[in-house]
Amino acid sequence: MATPMTASQFLQTLRAEGVTVVEVGNWRHHNRNTKGPWGPMNGVMIHHTVTSGTENSVNICYDGYSFLPGPLCHGVIDKQGRVHLVGYGRANHAGLGDHDVLRAVVNETKLPHDNEADTDGNRHFYGFECINLGDGKDPWPEAQKEAIEKVSAAICRHHGWSAASVIGHKEWQPGKVDPRGFTMDGMRKRIAERLAGKGGGGGTQDPGPEPPSKPQYAPFPGSGFFHVGQKSPLVTAMGRRLVAEGCGHYEDGPSPEWTDADRRSYQAWQQKLGFKGKDADGIPGRTSWDKLKVPAS
Incomplete structure:
Protein backbone atom coordinates (compact mmCIF):
# COMPACT_ATOMS: atom_id res chain seq x y z
CA MET A 1 0.00 0.00 0.00
CA ALA A 196 16.03 -4.51 -13.40
CA GLY A 197 17.77 -2.10 -15.77
CA LYS A 198 17.50 -4.47 -18.72
CA GLY A 199 14.39 -3.13 -20.41
CA GLY A 200 14.19 -0.69 -23.28
CA GLY A 201 16.39 -1.57 -26.19
CA GLY A 202 16.04 1.94 -27.55
CA GLY A 203 12.56 1.43 -29.04
CA THR A 204 11.70 4.19 -31.50
CA GLN A 205 14.11 6.57 -29.78
CA ASP A 206 17.32 7.42 -31.63
CA PRO A 207 16.57 4.86 -34.37
CA GLY A 208 19.53 3.53 -36.30
CA PRO A 209 21.62 0.45 -36.91
CA GLU A 210 23.87 -0.83 -34.17
CA PRO A 211 27.50 -0.16 -35.11
CA PRO A 212 30.21 -2.79 -34.81
CA SER A 213 31.28 -3.60 -31.26
CA LYS A 214 34.13 -1.49 -29.93
CA PRO A 215 35.47 -3.02 -26.71
CA GLN A 216 37.18 0.20 -25.66
CA TYR A 217 33.76 1.84 -25.29
CA ALA A 218 30.99 0.93 -22.87
CA PRO A 219 28.14 -0.91 -24.64
CA PHE A 220 24.66 0.62 -24.51
CA PRO A 221 23.06 -0.68 -21.28
CA GLY A 222 19.46 -0.12 -22.42
CA SER A 223 17.34 2.97 -21.81
CA GLY A 224 15.83 1.31 -18.72
CA PHE A 225 19.22 1.65 -17.02
CA PHE A 226 18.80 5.41 -16.76
CA HIS A 227 16.32 6.21 -14.02
CA VAL A 228 16.09 8.21 -10.81
CA GLY A 229 18.05 6.40 -8.09
CA GLN A 230 20.48 4.69 -10.46
CA LYS A 231 24.08 4.90 -9.24
CA SER A 232 26.93 3.62 -11.37
CA PRO A 233 30.44 4.62 -12.48
CA LEU A 234 29.01 4.43 -16.00
CA VAL A 235 26.87 7.50 -15.26
CA THR A 236 29.97 9.43 -14.20
CA ALA A 237 31.87 8.35 -17.34
CA MET A 238 28.92 9.41 -19.49
CA GLY A 239 28.77 12.81 -17.77
CA ARG A 240 32.46 13.44 -18.38
CA ARG A 241 32.03 12.72 -22.08
CA LEU A 242 29.05 15.08 -22.23
CA VAL A 243 31.15 17.82 -20.64
CA ALA A 244 33.91 17.12 -23.15
CA GLU A 245 31.39 17.52 -25.97
CA GLY A 246 30.27 20.89 -24.60
CA CYS A 247 26.90 19.53 -23.47
CA GLY A 248 27.39 19.47 -19.72
CA HIS A 249 24.73 21.10 -17.53
CA TYR A 250 26.29 20.30 -14.17
CA GLU A 251 26.88 22.64 -11.22
CA ASP A 252 29.39 20.42 -9.41
CA GLY A 253 30.42 18.08 -12.21
CA PRO A 254 29.21 14.57 -13.10
CA SER A 255 28.54 12.07 -10.32
CA PRO A 256 27.65 8.35 -10.21
CA GLU A 257 23.95 9.12 -9.54
CA TRP A 258 21.61 9.73 -12.47
CA THR A 259 19.94 13.12 -11.95
CA ASP A 260 18.00 15.73 -13.91
CA ALA A 261 21.36 17.38 -14.71
CA ASP A 262 22.38 14.20 -16.54
CA ARG A 263 19.09 14.14 -18.43
CA ARG A 264 19.43 17.80 -19.48
CA SER A 265 23.04 17.25 -20.48
CA TYR A 266 22.16 14.19 -22.55
CA GLN A 267 19.27 16.06 -24.14
CA ALA A 268 21.76 18.72 -25.26
CA TRP A 269 23.88 15.93 -26.78
CA GLN A 270 20.88 14.47 -28.64
CA GLN A 271 20.02 17.93 -29.97
CA LYS A 272 23.62 18.45 -31.03
CA LEU A 273 23.29 15.26 -33.09
CA GLY A 274 20.15 16.61 -34.73
CA PHE A 275 17.51 14.64 -32.85
CA LYS A 276 14.23 16.43 -32.12
CA GLY A 277 11.00 15.89 -30.22
CA LYS A 278 10.72 12.64 -28.30
CA ASP A 279 14.03 11.50 -29.83
CA ALA A 280 15.66 14.26 -27.75
CA ASP A 281 14.06 13.55 -24.38
CA GLY A 282 17.33 13.20 -22.47
CA ILE A 283 17.10 9.42 -22.06
CA PRO A 284 19.98 7.68 -23.88
CA GLY A 285 19.17 5.66 -26.98
CA ARG A 286 21.52 3.26 -28.72
CA THR A 287 22.56 5.49 -31.65
CA SER A 288 23.34 8.60 -29.59
CA TRP A 289 25.08 6.47 -26.94
CA ASP A 290 27.39 4.84 -29.43
CA LYS A 291 28.26 8.23 -30.94
CA LEU A 292 29.15 9.57 -27.46
CA LYS A 293 31.87 6.89 -27.09
CA VAL A 294 31.74 6.49 -23.32
CA PRO A 295 34.95 4.75 -22.16
CA ALA A 296 34.52 1.24 -20.81
CA SER A 297 35.57 0.80 -17.19
Missing part, protein backbone atom coordinates in the same frame (compact mmCIF):
# COMPACT_ATOMS: atom_id res chain seq x y z
CA ALA A 2 1.16 3.52 -0.73
CA THR A 3 0.06 7.12 -0.46
CA PRO A 4 -0.83 8.53 -3.90
CA MET A 5 1.82 10.68 -5.51
CA THR A 6 1.03 14.36 -5.95
CA ALA A 7 0.22 15.40 -9.51
CA SER A 8 3.64 17.04 -9.80
CA GLN A 9 5.39 13.91 -8.53
CA PHE A 10 3.37 11.81 -10.98
CA LEU A 11 4.40 14.00 -13.92
CA GLN A 12 8.05 14.07 -12.83
CA THR A 13 8.10 10.29 -12.30
CA LEU A 14 6.79 9.60 -15.80
CA ARG A 15 9.20 12.02 -17.46
CA ALA A 16 12.14 10.60 -15.52
CA GLU A 17 11.37 7.21 -17.10
CA GLY A 18 11.52 8.75 -20.58
CA VAL A 19 7.76 8.96 -21.14
CA THR A 20 6.54 11.51 -23.69
CA VAL A 21 3.78 13.36 -21.81
CA VAL A 22 0.97 15.56 -23.15
CA GLU A 23 -0.89 17.56 -20.49
CA VAL A 24 -4.61 17.91 -21.25
CA GLY A 25 -6.80 20.65 -19.82
CA ASN A 26 -6.98 20.90 -16.04
CA TRP A 27 -5.82 17.31 -15.59
CA ARG A 28 -4.12 17.95 -12.22
CA HIS A 29 -7.47 18.77 -10.57
CA HIS A 30 -9.82 16.75 -12.80
CA ASN A 31 -11.09 13.82 -10.70
CA ARG A 32 -14.03 12.13 -8.95
CA ASN A 33 -12.72 12.64 -5.41
CA THR A 34 -16.11 13.88 -4.22
CA LYS A 35 -17.56 10.42 -4.90
CA GLY A 36 -15.21 8.43 -2.68
CA PRO A 37 -11.67 8.00 -1.37
CA TRP A 38 -8.56 7.73 -3.50
CA GLY A 39 -5.84 5.63 -1.94
CA PRO A 40 -4.07 3.83 -0.52
CA MET A 41 -2.60 2.88 -3.89
CA ASN A 42 -1.86 -0.74 -4.66
CA GLY A 43 -1.11 -1.03 -8.36
CA VAL A 44 -1.44 -0.03 -12.00
CA MET A 45 -4.30 -1.13 -14.26
CA ILE A 46 -4.13 -1.27 -18.06
CA HIS A 47 -7.18 -0.93 -20.35
CA HIS A 48 -8.01 -0.49 -24.03
CA THR A 49 -10.40 2.25 -25.16
CA VAL A 50 -12.48 0.45 -27.84
CA THR A 51 -12.10 3.69 -29.83
CA SER A 52 -9.91 4.96 -32.65
CA GLY A 53 -8.20 8.27 -33.25
CA THR A 54 -6.13 10.14 -30.71
CA GLU A 55 -8.18 13.34 -30.34
CA ASN A 56 -11.49 11.48 -30.11
CA SER A 57 -10.16 8.96 -27.60
CA VAL A 58 -8.52 11.58 -25.39
CA ASN A 59 -11.68 13.72 -25.35
CA ILE A 60 -13.82 10.75 -24.34
CA CYS A 61 -11.43 9.78 -21.55
CA TYR A 62 -11.32 13.37 -20.29
CA ASP A 63 -15.07 14.10 -20.46
CA GLY A 64 -16.55 10.63 -20.07
CA TYR A 65 -20.17 9.88 -20.94
CA SER A 66 -23.53 10.99 -19.51
CA PHE A 67 -23.76 7.70 -17.61
CA LEU A 68 -20.05 7.58 -16.66
CA PRO A 69 -18.43 10.99 -16.05
CA GLY A 70 -14.75 11.55 -16.72
CA PRO A 71 -11.96 11.22 -16.14
CA LEU A 72 -12.04 7.61 -17.27
CA CYS A 73 -8.36 7.08 -16.45
CA HIS A 74 -5.24 9.04 -15.53
CA GLY A 75 -3.44 8.72 -18.84
CA VAL A 76 -4.34 7.81 -22.43
CA ILE A 77 -1.57 6.04 -24.35
CA ASP A 78 -1.78 6.65 -28.09
CA LYS A 79 -0.33 4.54 -30.87
CA GLN A 80 2.74 6.78 -31.15
CA GLY A 81 3.62 6.10 -27.50
CA ARG A 82 2.57 9.48 -26.16
CA VAL A 83 0.79 9.60 -22.80
CA HIS A 84 -2.01 12.16 -22.57
CA LEU A 85 -2.71 13.03 -18.93
CA VAL A 86 -6.46 13.56 -18.53
CA GLY A 87 -7.02 13.35 -14.78
CA TYR A 88 -5.45 12.88 -11.40
CA GLY A 89 -7.18 11.50 -8.36
CA ARG A 90 -10.15 9.17 -8.31
CA ALA A 91 -11.11 8.20 -11.88
CA ASN A 92 -13.86 6.01 -13.32
CA HIS A 93 -11.65 3.33 -14.82
CA ALA A 94 -11.53 0.19 -12.68
CA GLY A 95 -14.98 -0.17 -11.18
CA LEU A 96 -15.76 -3.06 -8.85
CA GLY A 97 -13.45 -6.06 -8.89
CA ASP A 98 -12.36 -9.11 -6.98
CA HIS A 99 -11.02 -8.62 -3.44
CA ASP A 100 -8.90 -11.77 -3.86
CA VAL A 101 -7.18 -10.16 -6.85
CA LEU A 102 -6.49 -7.00 -4.83
CA ARG A 103 -5.00 -9.12 -2.03
CA ALA A 104 -2.72 -10.84 -4.56
CA VAL A 105 -1.63 -7.47 -5.99
CA VAL A 106 -0.87 -6.15 -2.51
CA ASN A 107 1.14 -9.30 -1.69
CA GLU A 108 2.60 -9.44 -5.24
CA THR A 109 1.64 -13.10 -5.59
CA LYS A 110 0.05 -15.12 -8.39
CA LEU A 111 -3.30 -13.69 -9.46
CA PRO A 112 -6.38 -15.80 -8.78
CA HIS A 113 -9.26 -16.08 -11.24
CA ASP A 114 -11.51 -13.04 -10.91
CA ASN A 115 -15.00 -14.25 -10.03
CA GLU A 116 -16.41 -11.47 -7.84
CA ALA A 117 -17.05 -7.76 -8.12
CA ASP A 118 -17.14 -6.49 -4.55
CA THR A 119 -14.15 -4.14 -4.19
CA ASP A 120 -13.70 -0.52 -5.30
CA GLY A 121 -10.85 -0.50 -7.80
CA ASN A 122 -11.06 3.22 -8.57
CA ARG A 123 -9.68 3.81 -5.10
CA HIS A 124 -6.63 1.57 -5.38
CA PHE A 125 -5.27 1.70 -8.94
CA TYR A 126 -3.57 4.14 -11.28
CA GLY A 127 -5.30 3.62 -14.64
CA PHE A 128 -4.14 3.92 -18.24
CA GLU A 129 -6.36 3.61 -21.30
CA CYS A 130 -4.60 2.52 -24.49
CA ILE A 131 -6.08 3.50 -27.84
CA ASN A 132 -7.15 0.24 -29.48
CA LEU A 133 -10.40 -1.14 -30.86
CA GLY A 134 -9.98 -4.27 -28.77
CA ASP A 135 -11.15 -6.52 -31.58
CA GLY A 136 -8.01 -8.64 -31.65
CA LYS A 137 -7.15 -7.21 -35.10
CA ASP A 138 -6.24 -3.61 -34.35
CA PRO A 139 -2.41 -3.59 -34.08
CA TRP A 140 -0.40 -2.61 -31.01
CA PRO A 141 2.64 -0.65 -32.29
CA GLU A 142 5.87 -1.24 -30.42
CA ALA A 143 5.98 2.44 -29.42
CA GLN A 144 2.63 2.03 -27.66
CA LYS A 145 3.64 -1.15 -25.85
CA GLU A 146 6.92 0.44 -24.80
CA ALA A 147 4.96 3.37 -23.35
CA ILE A 148 2.82 0.94 -21.32
CA GLU A 149 6.05 -0.64 -20.09
CA LYS A 150 7.52 2.75 -19.17
CA VAL A 151 4.55 4.22 -17.31
CA SER A 152 4.08 1.00 -15.35
CA ALA A 153 7.76 0.75 -14.46
CA ALA A 154 7.88 4.43 -13.49
CA ILE A 155 5.04 4.06 -10.98
CA CYS A 156 6.33 0.74 -9.64
CA ARG A 157 9.80 2.22 -9.23
CA HIS A 158 8.44 5.20 -7.30
CA HIS A 159 6.42 3.07 -4.89
CA GLY A 160 8.91 0.21 -4.61
CA TRP A 161 6.57 -2.29 -6.27
CA SER A 162 7.46 -5.16 -8.58
CA ALA A 163 5.88 -5.85 -11.97
CA ALA A 164 3.36 -8.08 -10.15
CA SER A 165 1.57 -4.87 -9.13
CA VAL A 166 0.54 -4.24 -12.76
CA ILE A 167 -2.66 -5.92 -13.96
CA GLY A 168 -5.12 -5.77 -16.82
CA HIS A 169 -8.76 -4.80 -16.41
CA LYS A 170 -9.62 -8.35 -17.54
CA GLU A 171 -7.75 -9.69 -14.51
CA TRP A 172 -9.71 -7.48 -12.12
CA GLN A 173 -13.36 -7.46 -13.13
CA PRO A 174 -15.35 -10.50 -14.32
CA GLY A 175 -16.51 -10.19 -17.92
CA LYS A 176 -13.86 -7.68 -19.00
CA VAL A 177 -11.49 -8.54 -21.88
CA ASP A 178 -9.16 -5.57 -21.93
CA PRO A 179 -6.45 -5.18 -22.83
CA ARG A 180 -6.86 -7.50 -25.80
CA GLY A 181 -4.00 -8.04 -28.26
CA PHE A 182 -1.09 -8.89 -25.95
CA THR A 183 -0.72 -10.90 -22.77
CA MET A 184 -0.35 -9.27 -19.39
CA ASP A 185 2.20 -11.91 -18.41
CA GLY A 186 4.33 -10.82 -21.38
CA MET A 187 3.92 -7.15 -20.44
CA ARG A 188 4.82 -7.85 -16.81
CA LYS A 189 7.99 -9.57 -18.02
CA ARG A 190 8.93 -6.44 -19.99
CA ILE A 191 8.22 -4.26 -16.96
CA ALA A 192 10.31 -6.51 -14.70
CA GLU A 193 13.22 -6.30 -17.14
CA ARG A 194 12.99 -2.50 -17.22
CA LEU A 195 12.91 -2.34 -13.43
Whole structure:
Protein backbone atom coordinates (compact mmCIF):
# COMPACT_ATOMS: atom_id res chain seq x y z
CA MET A 1 0.00 0.00 0.00
CA ALA A 2 1.16 3.52 -0.73
CA THR A 3 0.06 7.12 -0.46
CA PRO A 4 -0.83 8.53 -3.90
CA MET A 5 1.82 10.68 -5.51
CA THR A 6 1.03 14.36 -5.95
CA ALA A 7 0.22 15.40 -9.51
CA SER A 8 3.64 17.04 -9.80
CA GLN A 9 5.39 13.91 -8.53
CA PHE A 10 3.37 11.81 -10.98
CA LEU A 11 4.40 14.00 -13.92
CA GLN A 12 8.05 14.07 -12.83
CA THR A 13 8.10 10.29 -12.30
CA LEU A 14 6.79 9.60 -15.80
CA ARG A 15 9.20 12.02 -17.46
CA ALA A 16 12.14 10.60 -15.52
CA GLU A 17 11.37 7.21 -17.10
CA GLY A 18 11.52 8.75 -20.58
CA VAL A 19 7.76 8.96 -21.14
CA THR A 20 6.54 11.51 -23.69
CA VAL A 21 3.78 13.36 -21.81
CA VAL A 22 0.97 15.56 -23.15
CA GLU A 23 -0.89 17.56 -20.49
CA VAL A 24 -4.61 17.91 -21.25
CA GLY A 25 -6.80 20.65 -19.82
CA ASN A 26 -6.98 20.90 -16.04
CA TRP A 27 -5.82 17.31 -15.59
CA ARG A 28 -4.12 17.95 -12.22
CA HIS A 29 -7.47 18.77 -10.57
CA HIS A 30 -9.82 16.75 -12.80
CA ASN A 31 -11.09 13.82 -10.70
CA ARG A 32 -14.03 12.13 -8.95
CA ASN A 33 -12.72 12.64 -5.41
CA THR A 34 -16.11 13.88 -4.22
CA LYS A 35 -17.56 10.42 -4.90
CA GLY A 36 -15.21 8.43 -2.68
CA PRO A 37 -11.67 8.00 -1.37
CA TRP A 38 -8.56 7.73 -3.50
CA GLY A 39 -5.84 5.63 -1.94
CA PRO A 40 -4.07 3.83 -0.52
CA MET A 41 -2.60 2.88 -3.89
CA ASN A 42 -1.86 -0.74 -4.66
CA GLY A 43 -1.11 -1.03 -8.36
CA VAL A 44 -1.44 -0.03 -12.00
CA MET A 45 -4.30 -1.13 -14.26
CA ILE A 46 -4.13 -1.27 -18.06
CA HIS A 47 -7.18 -0.93 -20.35
CA HIS A 48 -8.01 -0.49 -24.03
CA THR A 49 -10.40 2.25 -25.16
CA VAL A 50 -12.48 0.45 -27.84
CA THR A 51 -12.10 3.69 -29.83
CA SER A 52 -9.91 4.96 -32.65
CA GLY A 53 -8.20 8.27 -33.25
CA THR A 54 -6.13 10.14 -30.71
CA GLU A 55 -8.18 13.34 -30.34
CA ASN A 56 -11.49 11.48 -30.11
CA SER A 57 -10.16 8.96 -27.60
CA VAL A 58 -8.52 11.58 -25.39
CA ASN A 59 -11.68 13.72 -25.35
CA ILE A 60 -13.82 10.75 -24.34
CA CYS A 61 -11.43 9.78 -21.55
CA TYR A 62 -11.32 13.37 -20.29
CA ASP A 63 -15.07 14.10 -20.46
CA GLY A 64 -16.55 10.63 -20.07
CA TYR A 65 -20.17 9.88 -20.94
CA SER A 66 -23.53 10.99 -19.51
CA PHE A 67 -23.76 7.70 -17.61
CA LEU A 68 -20.05 7.58 -16.66
CA PRO A 69 -18.43 10.99 -16.05
CA GLY A 70 -14.75 11.55 -16.72
CA PRO A 71 -11.96 11.22 -16.14
CA LEU A 72 -12.04 7.61 -17.27
CA CYS A 73 -8.36 7.08 -16.45
CA HIS A 74 -5.24 9.04 -15.53
CA GLY A 75 -3.44 8.72 -18.84
CA VAL A 76 -4.34 7.81 -22.43
CA ILE A 77 -1.57 6.04 -24.35
CA ASP A 78 -1.78 6.65 -28.09
CA LYS A 79 -0.33 4.54 -30.87
CA GLN A 80 2.74 6.78 -31.15
CA GLY A 81 3.62 6.10 -27.50
CA ARG A 82 2.57 9.48 -26.16
CA VAL A 83 0.79 9.60 -22.80
CA HIS A 84 -2.01 12.16 -22.57
CA LEU A 85 -2.71 13.03 -18.93
CA VAL A 86 -6.46 13.56 -18.53
CA GLY A 87 -7.02 13.35 -14.78
CA TYR A 88 -5.45 12.88 -11.40
CA GLY A 89 -7.18 11.50 -8.36
CA ARG A 90 -10.15 9.17 -8.31
CA ALA A 91 -11.11 8.20 -11.88
CA ASN A 92 -13.86 6.01 -13.32
CA HIS A 93 -11.65 3.33 -14.82
CA ALA A 94 -11.53 0.19 -12.68
CA GLY A 95 -14.98 -0.17 -11.18
CA LEU A 96 -15.76 -3.06 -8.85
CA GLY A 97 -13.45 -6.06 -8.89
CA ASP A 98 -12.36 -9.11 -6.98
CA HIS A 99 -11.02 -8.62 -3.44
CA ASP A 100 -8.90 -11.77 -3.86
CA VAL A 101 -7.18 -10.16 -6.85
CA LEU A 102 -6.49 -7.00 -4.83
CA ARG A 103 -5.00 -9.12 -2.03
CA ALA A 104 -2.72 -10.84 -4.56
CA VAL A 105 -1.63 -7.47 -5.99
CA VAL A 106 -0.87 -6.15 -2.51
CA ASN A 107 1.14 -9.30 -1.69
CA GLU A 108 2.60 -9.44 -5.24
CA THR A 109 1.64 -13.10 -5.59
CA LYS A 110 0.05 -15.12 -8.39
CA LEU A 111 -3.30 -13.69 -9.46
CA PRO A 112 -6.38 -15.80 -8.78
CA HIS A 113 -9.26 -16.08 -11.24
CA ASP A 114 -11.51 -13.04 -10.91
CA ASN A 115 -15.00 -14.25 -10.03
CA GLU A 116 -16.41 -11.47 -7.84
CA ALA A 117 -17.05 -7.76 -8.12
CA ASP A 118 -17.14 -6.49 -4.55
CA THR A 119 -14.15 -4.14 -4.19
CA ASP A 120 -13.70 -0.52 -5.30
CA GLY A 121 -10.85 -0.50 -7.80
CA ASN A 122 -11.06 3.22 -8.57
CA ARG A 123 -9.68 3.81 -5.10
CA HIS A 124 -6.63 1.57 -5.38
CA PHE A 125 -5.27 1.70 -8.94
CA TYR A 126 -3.57 4.14 -11.28
CA GLY A 127 -5.30 3.62 -14.64
CA PHE A 128 -4.14 3.92 -18.24
CA GLU A 129 -6.36 3.61 -21.30
CA CYS A 130 -4.60 2.52 -24.49
CA ILE A 131 -6.08 3.50 -27.84
CA ASN A 132 -7.15 0.24 -29.48
CA LEU A 133 -10.40 -1.14 -30.86
CA GLY A 134 -9.98 -4.27 -28.77
CA ASP A 135 -11.15 -6.52 -31.58
CA GLY A 136 -8.01 -8.64 -31.65
CA LYS A 137 -7.15 -7.21 -35.10
CA ASP A 138 -6.24 -3.61 -34.35
CA PRO A 139 -2.41 -3.59 -34.08
CA TRP A 140 -0.40 -2.61 -31.01
CA PRO A 141 2.64 -0.65 -32.29
CA GLU A 142 5.87 -1.24 -30.42
CA ALA A 143 5.98 2.44 -29.42
CA GLN A 144 2.63 2.03 -27.66
CA LYS A 145 3.64 -1.15 -25.85
CA GLU A 146 6.92 0.44 -24.80
CA ALA A 147 4.96 3.37 -23.35
CA ILE A 148 2.82 0.94 -21.32
CA GLU A 149 6.05 -0.64 -20.09
CA LYS A 150 7.52 2.75 -19.17
CA VAL A 151 4.55 4.22 -17.31
CA SER A 152 4.08 1.00 -15.35
CA ALA A 153 7.76 0.75 -14.46
CA ALA A 154 7.88 4.43 -13.49
CA ILE A 155 5.04 4.06 -10.98
CA CYS A 156 6.33 0.74 -9.64
CA ARG A 157 9.80 2.22 -9.23
CA HIS A 158 8.44 5.20 -7.30
CA HIS A 159 6.42 3.07 -4.89
CA GLY A 160 8.91 0.21 -4.61
CA TRP A 161 6.57 -2.29 -6.27
CA SER A 162 7.46 -5.16 -8.58
CA ALA A 163 5.88 -5.85 -11.97
CA ALA A 164 3.36 -8.08 -10.15
CA SER A 165 1.57 -4.87 -9.13
CA VAL A 166 0.54 -4.24 -12.76
CA ILE A 167 -2.66 -5.92 -13.96
CA GLY A 168 -5.12 -5.77 -16.82
CA HIS A 169 -8.76 -4.80 -16.41
CA LYS A 170 -9.62 -8.35 -17.54
CA GLU A 171 -7.75 -9.69 -14.51
CA TRP A 172 -9.71 -7.48 -12.12
CA GLN A 173 -13.36 -7.46 -13.13
CA PRO A 174 -15.35 -10.50 -14.32
CA GLY A 175 -16.51 -10.19 -17.92
CA LYS A 176 -13.86 -7.68 -19.00
CA VAL A 177 -11.49 -8.54 -21.88
CA ASP A 178 -9.16 -5.57 -21.93
CA PRO A 179 -6.45 -5.18 -22.83
CA ARG A 180 -6.86 -7.50 -25.80
CA GLY A 181 -4.00 -8.04 -28.26
CA PHE A 182 -1.09 -8.89 -25.95
CA THR A 183 -0.72 -10.90 -22.77
CA MET A 184 -0.35 -9.27 -19.39
CA ASP A 185 2.20 -11.91 -18.41
CA GLY A 186 4.33 -10.82 -21.38
CA MET A 187 3.92 -7.15 -20.44
CA ARG A 188 4.82 -7.85 -16.81
CA LYS A 189 7.99 -9.57 -18.02
CA ARG A 190 8.93 -6.44 -19.99
CA ILE A 191 8.22 -4.26 -16.96
CA ALA A 192 10.31 -6.51 -14.70
CA GLU A 193 13.22 -6.30 -17.14
CA ARG A 194 12.99 -2.50 -17.22
CA LEU A 195 12.91 -2.34 -13.43
CA ALA A 196 16.03 -4.51 -13.40
CA GLY A 197 17.77 -2.10 -15.77
CA LYS A 198 17.50 -4.47 -18.72
CA GLY A 199 14.39 -3.13 -20.41
CA GLY A 200 14.19 -0.69 -23.28
CA GLY A 201 16.39 -1.57 -26.19
CA GLY A 202 16.04 1.94 -27.55
CA GLY A 203 12.56 1.43 -29.04
CA THR A 204 11.70 4.19 -31.50
CA GLN A 205 14.11 6.57 -29.78
CA ASP A 206 17.32 7.42 -31.63
CA PRO A 207 16.57 4.86 -34.37
CA GLY A 208 19.53 3.53 -36.30
CA PRO A 209 21.62 0.45 -36.91
CA GLU A 210 23.87 -0.83 -34.17
CA PRO A 211 27.50 -0.16 -35.11
CA PRO A 212 30.21 -2.79 -34.81
CA SER A 213 31.28 -3.60 -31.26
CA LYS A 214 34.13 -1.49 -29.93
CA PRO A 215 35.47 -3.02 -26.71
CA GLN A 216 37.18 0.20 -25.66
CA TYR A 217 33.76 1.84 -25.29
CA ALA A 218 30.99 0.93 -22.87
CA PRO A 219 28.14 -0.91 -24.64
CA PHE A 220 24.66 0.62 -24.51
CA PRO A 221 23.06 -0.68 -21.28
CA GLY A 222 19.46 -0.12 -22.42
CA SER A 223 17.34 2.97 -21.81
CA GLY A 224 15.83 1.31 -18.72
CA PHE A 225 19.22 1.65 -17.02
CA PHE A 226 18.80 5.41 -16.76
CA HIS A 227 16.32 6.21 -14.02
CA VAL A 228 16.09 8.21 -10.81
CA GLY A 229 18.05 6.40 -8.09
CA GLN A 230 20.48 4.69 -10.46
CA LYS A 231 24.08 4.90 -9.24
CA SER A 232 26.93 3.62 -11.37
CA PRO A 233 30.44 4.62 -12.48
CA LEU A 234 29.01 4.43 -16.00
CA VAL A 235 26.87 7.50 -15.26
CA THR A 236 29.97 9.43 -14.20
CA ALA A 237 31.87 8.35 -17.34
CA MET A 238 28.92 9.41 -19.49
CA GLY A 239 28.77 12.81 -17.77
CA ARG A 240 32.46 13.44 -18.38
CA ARG A 241 32.03 12.72 -22.08
CA LEU A 242 29.05 15.08 -22.23
CA VAL A 243 31.15 17.82 -20.64
CA ALA A 244 33.91 17.12 -23.15
CA GLU A 245 31.39 17.52 -25.97
CA GLY A 246 30.27 20.89 -24.60
CA CYS A 247 26.90 19.53 -23.47
CA GLY A 248 27.39 19.47 -19.72
CA HIS A 249 24.73 21.10 -17.53
CA TYR A 250 26.29 20.30 -14.17
CA GLU A 251 26.88 22.64 -11.22
CA ASP A 252 29.39 20.42 -9.41
CA GLY A 253 30.42 18.08 -12.21
CA PRO A 254 29.21 14.57 -13.10
CA SER A 255 28.54 12.07 -10.32
CA PRO A 256 27.65 8.35 -10.21
CA GLU A 257 23.95 9.12 -9.54
CA TRP A 258 21.61 9.73 -12.47
CA THR A 259 19.94 13.12 -11.95
CA ASP A 260 18.00 15.73 -13.91
CA ALA A 261 21.36 17.38 -14.71
CA ASP A 262 22.38 14.20 -16.54
CA ARG A 263 19.09 14.14 -18.43
CA ARG A 264 19.43 17.80 -19.48
CA SER A 265 23.04 17.25 -20.48
CA TYR A 266 22.16 14.19 -22.55
CA GLN A 267 19.27 16.06 -24.14
CA ALA A 268 21.76 18.72 -25.26
CA TRP A 269 23.88 15.93 -26.78
CA GLN A 270 20.88 14.47 -28.64
CA GLN A 271 20.02 17.93 -29.97
CA LYS A 272 23.62 18.45 -31.03
CA LEU A 273 23.29 15.26 -33.09
CA GLY A 274 20.15 16.61 -34.73
CA PHE A 275 17.51 14.64 -32.85
CA LYS A 276 14.23 16.43 -32.12
CA GLY A 277 11.00 15.89 -30.22
CA LYS A 278 10.72 12.64 -28.30
CA ASP A 279 14.03 11.50 -29.83
CA ALA A 280 15.66 14.26 -27.75
CA ASP A 281 14.06 13.55 -24.38
CA GLY A 282 17.33 13.20 -22.47
CA ILE A 283 17.10 9.42 -22.06
CA PRO A 284 19.98 7.68 -23.88
CA GLY A 285 19.17 5.66 -26.98
CA ARG A 286 21.52 3.26 -28.72
CA THR A 287 22.56 5.49 -31.65
CA SER A 288 23.34 8.60 -29.59
CA TRP A 289 25.08 6.47 -26.94
CA ASP A 290 27.39 4.84 -29.43
CA LYS A 291 28.26 8.23 -30.94
CA LEU A 292 29.15 9.57 -27.46
CA LYS A 293 31.87 6.89 -27.09
CA VAL A 294 31.74 6.49 -23.32
CA PRO A 295 34.95 4.75 -22.16
CA ALA A 296 34.52 1.24 -20.81
CA SER A 297 35.57 0.80 -17.19
